[in-house]
Amino acid sequence: MHSLLACVVVFQLASCSQPRPSVSFYYWKTVFDLSPEEHAVLSANNVKRLYVRYFDVELSAGKATPRSPVKFASKPDGWELVPVIYVKNEVMLSNTLDIADLAKKVMTLVGSINAHEGLAAASEIQVDCDWSLDSKETYFKFIEALKAAGVKTISATIRLHQVKYVKTTGMPPADRGVLMFYNMGHIAADSSNSIYERATAARYTQSLHQYPLKLDVALPIFSWGLHIRGNKVIGLLNKVDDNVFLRDPNFKMKAAPFFEVTHNVLKLDHYFEQGDRIKIETVTTTDLSEMASDLSGDLPGRPGEIIFYDLDNFNLKHYRHEDDFYEKISSAF
Template identity: 50%
Template sequence: MKQLIALILLVGFFSACSDKPEKDNPKVAFYYWKTVFKLTENEKKALTENGTQRMYVRYFDVGLKGKEAVPISPVTFAEKPGDYEIIPVVYIKNEVMLEPTVKLQELAENINRYIGQMNTKNKIAWSEIQVDCDWTLNSKDRYLKFVTLLKSVSAKKMSATIRLHQVKYFNKTGIPDVDKGVLMYYNMGTIAADNQNSIYDREIAKRYLKSLKKFPLQLDVALPIYAWGIHIRDHKVIKLISKMDAALLEKDPHFKRTDEMYFQVVKSVIRNGNYFKEGDQVKIEAITKADLKTMAEDMSDNLAKRPDEIILYDLDTFNLTIYNDDQKFFKKVAGWF
């Protein structure tokens, strides 16, 4: 009996030691990726329930018009962000970095000025800029120089998104001069008619996990909570349709589920401006709660340091639907790191 009691106490001790205090868990943040900033009640609830204090708001894209870098689709603030800390995110198309006539100093100054004008207009304080760019070996030198220039011009903290391949091959792809990176743990595969989930594939992720400990930059983590549909005709992808999930198609008699990921169009129909022809297929790619748990556990075993923040992509009532019965779920995800 004494041995049994001792064993129970020992198990309890190690269980207690393995529990991480909630206050030490990574903070939960969200990306906001719409062109109009206006929170729905469901979005506000998700922010409140998960103790979110910070949102990463896409301010604008930067692309080319001719050979000139120009802002594209800037966000409009239909309401004030209130007490939330707003981090401006600028998505820069790689074509901009590949265009040798684009002057990087001027680009950095223009981006910083435009963010400042938007924040002044909307009375938003800012302490950080995040740059999102899927740079390549051909654009590496110019991109890394640009990030350094923007950091100097803005005199703000800087963060940058980092893809998995940029972690594994950082000696070749380079590391931007930023205060932290944000590992984008999604969009791992190719959008295709096959049965692979291009948003998240654990087998693909495993090829990169062991590299995380060697990456010399502090990493926070961005996780996906979105779903989309891939419209297939004659075994070829003809369109990617955002905000589409299995629940929508299961209620529609024009579609019939054929397996876990696929629906067959049994009768031609137009839905939300998309024409689905009889015989077409729709492949649904989505992220489950189990997927998020697996992601967190896999990364927690491999990251060099526990992340300070988990950022969910992205805050949208449609994406939150499957979490409505458990609004604090994202705090649980953070606790798994």
């Protein structure tokens, strides 16, 4: 009994001795240009690193092709940038993919963007790909090819199902993973929240302590709306919340999280018919505190970094009650 208690105390002391996770953000726009509010949040939360979406890779005419490379309207002075490359799974499923060639082209384009903007060479690249059973072998070889092409550190995004079923889905040969703790449910016309639901998360988080790759954590600070007609979701409305519809007489709030369309109307570049519904899915401050509390009990060790998705004025306005809100969430791990 005494030896068991001693082990528990030693474990707790070891956990407490680890520095609290740092705060970082994803920047997911095609033009990098920080607003005054975004600057203020980064400063208030001692942010040193930004994960910037550099470009997507998708198939075009059967070839892996970069899309929408980032442009810099302002210099990211004062922050370390980690280029994030979003690779569609269709690329990794291609039978004609030249893995080594793609890795070299990714490195060349990242280097070209940095050189054009006068930025330091990237010491880390993050790859974001929701690989499948059919694509995992190719995807893992692609990560190895990036290492061979000269990337010093590679991080890879990890979904909850890839943690729970790691024996089947495999583990990417990255230096570390980033657990994407959101988008864990199905996009549906019912009252569930596809971004985050505690009960859904609990079905996966018990497997975290067995995952062999070091994990940091990405948390959501975004909201969106689902356009529903009949009982079918027919559209996704990015960056919307209740306030977008509350003052519009063409929409009437029903039982949360739903609005009902009262008149045919064109809004947000979408055509809404009378009788359609809008479901708002969001993440509250309580949700974020809950996530930190639950994950801190399930992760095998304290993460080194908490990355919030994503840095944008629209998202930030929902968490303005405390200047250092993101640091407080991070310190709860």
